[in-house]
Amino acid sequence: MNRPALLKMVHAGARRLGWDEETRRAWMVKHTAQSSCSACSDAELSLLVDLLRDLGALDPSPNAPLPATGTQDRPTQKQWRYALDLAKKIGLSGAVHDPALVAFCQRVTKVDHPRFLDRSGMQALVLGLENWLKSRQRKAAREAETNA
Incomplete structure (x- = not known):
């Protein structure tokens, strides 16, 4: 996955968990020894994203629409x-x-x-x-x- 997508996922996951900036940075230091996403390597960002997935922060929203449906030929x-x-x-x-x-x-x-x-x-x-x-x-x- 590309770096900008990983950065977005880290920030989005922290938001979904209700973490403030200080909490997110402390969590990052605990897992990567870095307090800023920009200082993390791609591997470290990937690790953080995996950890956020394990916490359920990156699960698709239950309110998110499924792919387009509606016409006769599309799946229901x-x-x-x-x-x-x-x-x-x-x-x-x-x-x-x-x-x-x-x-x-x-x-x-x-x-x-x-x-x-x-x-x-x-x-x-x-x-x-x-x-x-x-x-x-x-x-x-x-x-x-x-x-x-």
């Missing part, structure tokens, strides 16, 4: 919610812009990005995610049987 809100819920159950972030979901979408639906899906493409994506989840569950069950 219900399809988007179901697909993103399946992605979370599999272990992905559950966000439309998740690189793993984008790659899976490209492989399954032959579409560059999930936001370009039509209803039939969404149907194929959901089917692929369901099969992936079933496969993981079967594998976990087999491993549990062999360990028992």
